[in-house]
Amino acid sequence: xxxxGELRIHPTHRELLDQVLDKWSLGVLNELCERPCxxxxxxxxxxxxxxxxxxxxxxxxxxxxVVEREVVxxxxxAIRYRITPLGKTLRQPVxxxxxxxxxxxxxxxxxxxxxxxxxETGL
Numbered sequence: 655x656x657x658x659g660e661l662r663i664h665p666t667h668r669e670l671l672d673q674v675l676d677k678w679s680l681g682v683l684n685e686l687c688e689r690p691c692x693x694x695x696x697x698x699x700x701x702x703x704x705x706x707x708x709x710x711x712x713x714x715x716x717x718x719x720v721v722e723r724e725v726v727x728x729x730x731x732a733i734r735y736r737i738t739p740l741g742k743t744l745r746q747p748v749x750x751x752x753x754x755x756x757x758x759x760x761x762x763x764x765x766x767x768x769x770x771x772x773x774e775t776g777l
Contacts, residue, residue: 670718673714673715673717673718674714674715674718674720674744675748676711678700678703678707678708678711679711679714679715680748681699681700681703682696682700682708682711682712682715682721682735683715683720683721683737683741683744683748685699685700686721686735686736686737686741687737687742687745690724690734690735690736691734691735691736692726692732692733692734692735693708693709693712693733693735696708696712696735712735715741716735719738719740719741720737720738720740720741720744721735721736721737721738721741722735722736722738723735724736
């Protein structure tokens with residue numbers, strides 16, 4: 655929010671929010687908040703995500719400093735992902751958004767029903 659109270663979303667903020675709060679990122683962050691995970695553990699925990707989408711999501715989160723990858727010296731070499739201290743700071747604002755959604759979901763569902771009924775009748 656700007657000093658005059660107007661909500662202004664700058665392009666850099668929009669890009670960041672798009673990258674860390676998208677569908678797959680939230681699922682990945684949810685899993686990594688619990689414990690570090692290997693790639694296939696994340697795939698099993700988020701079954702609807704494709705390998706390509708998970709790879710892209712992890713790369714975006716890593717680029718933004720929210721997730722880090724660790725090379726585990728096993729045979730074969732494995733990669734483990736974990737949330738960074740910066741990534742952990744996302745927890746509180748995401749929890750606030752989820753609380754807002756839970757509180758207002760009945761009103762949102764009513765609005766959706768009204769909108770959908772209007773669309774069906776062509777009004």
